[in-house]
Amino acid sequence: MAEKKTTPIVIDEKEYTFEDMTPEQQEAVDHVADLERKIANTMKSARQMEGGKIYWISKLKKSLEDTPEEAQEVAAQ
Numbered sequence: 001m002a003e004k005k006t007t008p009i010v011i012d013e014k015e016y017t018f019e020d021m022t023p024e025q026q027e028a029v030d031h032v033a034d035l036e037r038k039i040a041n042t043m044k045s046a047r048q049m050e051g052g053k054i055y056w057i058s059k060l061k062k063s064l065e066d067t068p069e070e071a072q073e074v075a076a077q
Contacts, residue, residue, distance in 0.1 A: 007018035009029055018029060 004019070006020075009016045009018050009021075018026060021029065
């Protein structure tokens with residue numbers, strides 16, 4: 001006879017079996033896993049946006065350095 005597959009869930013260093021949980025407990029585990037994925041994706045997006053911001057600041061600084069000083073003074077007036 002084949003062994004029953006179980007999914008261990010560790011909460012506060014205590015192990016539980018997903019299949020032995022109530023439907024409500026399983027739903028809570030699913031929500032936590034989904035939220036963990038969303039948090040990881042949000043953090044990745046934030047790092048990408050920060051990298052984009054650094055890129056555009058660098059591009060702006062380079063452009064300003066390449067602009068003759070007289071043009072910058074006229075533009076500022």
